[in-house]
Amino acid sequence: TVTSSGTASITGNHTSGHAYTPESDVSCGILTFNTATISGNDSTDDEVGICAIGGTGSAVTGNTVTHHRQQGIMVDGATSVLVDNNTIDGQGGGTTATGGTTPDNDTRYYGIFAVDSTGTLSNNIIKGIKHGLLNGTQSGVGIRLSARAGAASSNMTISGNNISDVQKNAMVITNFYGGTSVNANITGNTVAGNGPINYIAQNGIQVSGGATASVANNNVSGYDYTGGPVAAIGILVFGAGTTSVTGNNVHDLMEGMYVQ
Numbered sequence: 001t002v003t004s005s006g007t008a009s010i011t012g013n014h015t016s017g018h019a020y021t022p023e024s025d026v027s028c029g030i031l032t033f034n035t036a037t038i039s040g041n042d043s044t045d046d047e048v049g050i051c052a053i054g055g056t057g058s059a060v061t062g063n064t065v066t067h068h069r070q071q072g073i074m075v076d077g078a079t080s081v082l083v084d085n086n087t088i089d090g091q092g093g094g095t096t097a098t099g100g101t102t103p104d105n106d107t108r109y110y111g112i113f114a115v116d117s118t119g120t121l122s123n124n125i126i127k128g129i130k131h132g133l134l135n136g137t138q139s140g141v142g143i144r145l146s147a148r149a150g151a152a153s154s155n156m157t158i159s160g161n162n163i164s165d166v167q168k169n170a171m172v173i174t175n176f177y178g179g180t181s182v183n184a185n186i187t188g189n190t191v192a193g194n195g196p197i198n199y200i201a202q203n204g205i206q207v208s209g210g211a212t213a214s215v216a217n218n219n220v221s222g223y224d225y226t227g228g229p230v231a232a233i234g235i236l237v238f239g240a241g242t243t244s245v246t247g248n249n250v251h252d253l254m255e256g257m258y259v260q
Helices: none
Strands: 008-011 014-016 028-032 036-039 042-044 048-053 059-061 064-066 071-076 081-084 087-089 110-115 118-122 125-127 141-146 153-159 162-164 169-174 181-187 190-192 203-208 212-216 219-221 233-238 243-246 249-251 255-259
Touching: 008 028, 014 028, 028 036, 036 048, 071 081, 110 153, 141 153, 141 181, 169 181, 169 190, 203 212, 219 233, 233 243
Parallel strands: 008 036, 014 042, 028 048, 036 059, 042 064, 048 071, 059 081, 064 087, 071 110, 081 118, 087 125, 110 141, 118 153, 125 162, 141 169, 153 181, 162 190, 169 203, 181 212, 190 219, 203 233, 212 243, 219 249, 233 255
Antiparallel strands: none
């Protein structure tokens, strides 16, 4: 845990087994409250692998998070943060799935969970974000971007990530809680579903809840649901603000794009 007002460098460490069983709070393998460089670390079986809270210009790069229990990497209240070239493999380790009423009591299973932050999420490998095998629980998302109610906002570039084998959605960009704004520039990502499957209707990239986004030049495939009557969708724009969807390669799935 680093709480100093300076800049910390945390490199080459291994953490494991940090978990808090009540859902009111989380345990982190690595926890920073200010600007930090977090690189080359390995987290196994932690509730949250890395928590980067606050600070300006923090970098979370080249880390490996394996079999976490709730969030692989949490970014909260950070400005100009870079989360790049990390590998997050949940290995089906999700244990809780309550949506909650704010980002603070959302205990669903995530690869990267970003709230009230600006910066870049890039070139990460995210997989295995699910509750074991063949589970229909509406949980398991590769990347979630949101903001708390009130004056909070988020603005992220999400680029070059490879997301596969997640339970529900590859990405969810949402201003569901009523922040000032949530915006994402989603470009050059590869996201792949597990379909055709009959136990859950997966989606690829979702923009919803009043969030805005540019979704461009992504490769989206493999979202197919055989259970009916709902559909699996490659790109879902649902109750969103101004959003553009251009130049994507959307293929081998049930429905390419759905806008409501």
